[in-house]
Amino acid sequence: MSTKEEKFNNYLRAKGLKFTPERKIILQEVFSLRKHFNADQLFEKLHKKNRQISRATVYRSLPLLVESGLIVETLRCQSKVSYEQIFGHKHHDHLVCIKCGRIIEFRNEKIEKLQEEVCKEHNFKAVEHRLGIRGYCSRCLSRANKKSS
């Protein structure tokens, strides 16, 4: 099993790209953030740490991290693309609370299997899939019941 750095480096080399200091810093920061994050949060955090890396570089690096298989584009929340670390994580799906924004992860093998079947039926070669269920989480539901008008 290789490290994140190795995996990213291998990807970059294979494409004739360089593992620059900026990319190294971005890689580290991505994995020091919580699992779900977006471009701005990443930029902000770098900025606060006085890592002067431009917005453009941050935005340019994220697709590289996606292509290298370290992170993945997940849901779009409030018109922002949200990313998620997948290095060393299994695929899973999301319950998204539309009230508090909480993201609950789940994995259901049967659903995964059924998706494969659907693709087979349609001669479709899946690259990626996302199942997002939007609604109200248990906390928000119980809170709503307590102070029901």
Next chain:
Amino acid sequence: MSTKEEKFNNYLRAKGLKFTPERKIILQEVFSLRKHFNADQLFEKLHKKNRQISRATVYRSLPLLVESGLIVETLRCQSKVSYEQIFGHKHHDHLVCIKCGRIIEFRNEKIEKLQEEVCKEHNFKAVEHRLGIRGYCSRCLSRANKKSS
């Protein structure tokens, strides 16, 4: 079974809003477009027909149509929110070709059931769910095979 107009009107009245001529025109146009569309396509079409309805009004009306249950926000394609008519249609999910953009709809009862179970497990009240599988459609696959380099 009520018509689209009645359903929209009922929703509006219930919220103390009005079924204005602009909203009527927008409603008609939405249902004369093909099933999947976005705000700009709608605006363009109205414009071409010399229906002088402002962009702002179009953007303001779409959330109303969503809340009234006539249309639904589906996938985001190329940073645009895409809508879909659901009046008189059953829920379904999508295979999206990342090469040609084709959208293939499917419905799988077992997946729907399993999703309900997942929600129950997490005490989650689903409002809406989207399953999008992105990949290559059969046409694009066979085309790629023919002229494989």
Next chain:
DNA sequence: CCTTTGTTGCGACTGTGTCTCAATTGCAAT
């Protein structure tokens, strides 16, 4: 007729993300 409340269009604005371009850097070959 007058008031209230919702609606519209206009244009300015916001915010995310992209692009251009000149200057710089990393790396391999010399």
Next chain:
DNA sequence: ATTGCAATTGAGACACAGTCGCAACAAAGG
């Protein structure tokens, strides 16, 4: 170490979807 060159960077301008504030307007009720 030096050179050559492609990749990279930062800065700011730009593109574009979507939103907002505001003044004029319309509908409904008293």
